[in-house]
Amino acid sequence: MIRILFTIIIAVLLSTSAANSKLLERDYLSIFSKYKVNNSAARNIINKCVEKFGRQNLKMTKNNNGENVINHSNMNGFLNCTNKNVLQNIKPVIGINQLNKKKTEEFILNNELIFDDGKGNGKVIYKFNINDYKIFKDGKQIGQDGWRFSKTQQLRVFMDGKKTTWRISKNKLALSIKKGSSKAIPYFLDWENKE
Secondary structure, three states: OHHHHHHHHHHHHOOOOOOOEEEEHHHHHHHHHHOOOOHHHHHHHHHHHHHHHOHHHEEEEEOOOOOEEEEEOOHHHHHHHHHHHHHHHHOOOOOOOEOOHHHHHHHHHHEEEEEEOOOOOOEEEEEEOOOEEEEEEOOEEEEEEEEEEOOOOOEEEEEOOEEEEEEEEOOOOEEEEEEOOOOOEEEEOEEEEOO
């Protein structure tokens, strides 16, 4: 269904301008299905990003295999816009789609959390133990610190010695990290069982 909606939206927006970067439509749409974004939200995200980066810069073509190809002169900007809006749609929100304390503790102790923590290391692995956690990149430990739950049942993770608040979405696809009084930053979350 989402594929049909996207095709209709793009068909309406087609222009004859040349484009510099290409992406298969199925690869673009995979982000919506992977993160379980409903059709209405996906349509809104697509429209928002098409508007932001210009209809005139977007063209739909077919490759030799008959697959739809998205051509956009600013593909990185278009994809970043999509990712940012998908994250806003799936990020954990208190009382709505956030794991409770018990499920959060069970999840972090039994799994390796994989995400780009914004420190310039790219994707890293966080492995939590009862008293601390360790960060790994390419099989090498690059960090270690502590964690606990607050009196209000919030997960507190110390990053570089500074207290942060972590929230994990119920579907375990997104994580938000709040540092001090700053606004929480959402991240796409992957995970693997420690076993």
